[in-house]
Amino acid sequence: MPRPSRRPPAVLIVNPNAGRLSEGTREGVIAALRARFRLEVLSTAERDSGIELAAEAADAGHELVIAFGGDGHVNEVANGLAGTESSLAIVPGGTMNVFARALGIDMDPFRAIERLHEIAGGPSRKVPLGQMGDRYFTFSAGCGFDAEAAERVERYVPAKRRMGQAWFYWSAFRVLAGTYRHRSPSMVLRGPFGREPVAMGIACNAGPYAYLGGRPVVLAPRVSLDGGLDIFALRSMRVEALPLYAWRVLATDLTDHPDVLYESDLEWFELTARSPFSRHVDGEPLPPSRVASFRSVPDILKVKA
Helix, strand or coil: CCCHHHCCEEEEEECCCCCCCCHHHHHHHHHHHHHHCEEEEEECCCCCHHHHHHHHHHHCCCCEEEEEECHHHHHHHHHHHCCCCCEEEEEECCCCCHHHHHCCCCCCHHHHHHHHHHHCCCCCEEEEEEEECCEEECCEEEECHHHHHHHHHHHCHHHHHHHCHHHHHHHHHHHHHCCCCCCCCCEEEEECCEEEEECEEEEECCCCCEEECCEEECCCCCCCCCCCEEEEEECCCCHHHHHHHHHHHHHCCCCCCCCEEEEEEECEEEEEEEEEEEEEECCEEEEEEEEEEEEEEEEEEEECC
């Protein structure tokens, strides 16, 4: 065990309801962090409270803020730290942990802690974030169909914990199969590429979009965390095409499908509609809107990874 003199200071922000980790594992993770860091532990109490806790930690001058939770929790902590001198570290504790994987962080939380302790005194890496309106996202933000699926996932938290990754895909199928409003263009996508009606759109800052059974679900094959944003949009959505969509994103590439509009390395684009549409950032639902403006913000977040 590291000697106390070698324990650097850190703030740990925990989501006590994250993922499928047992209470015993969660307590073990916190104990392992306490053994390696002079730790102040904070817990989120409600949605978006992680933003405020992280911002307060940054304002107080803490150099290292550790997020222990899933993608939505990491999104909140990243929003609180963006543009500050504090660095984000991640101990994965969620269902998919997409941004942690994109940063190359070990999915075993105890190995992730060992690695974090090794690099804590070294330099941080600056990474870009995507921004939709006034909210940052680490890997993706969606409008329309997948945002409604994300809402459904968050409405049934016990099923999310029990079924894990599969619950998102079942929710997505139920949303599309149960309504016709997503099957034809209802939004307009505008950007440097022009203007086109679409049925849904997903902005990607890093990849992949998600995981299924440990396999990456790739919507934006050219996205890079060191580049701009990619946009993946469907001009129409057909229930009968769902098996093909699913196979292509798991096995090959869907971007050359005639239903798909895909553009890469963009600084900005915008989705608009006559009626409010659902939105999400990193799987966290946001209030509906008739406008979603996206931009890439370079070097806005310091990370330890």
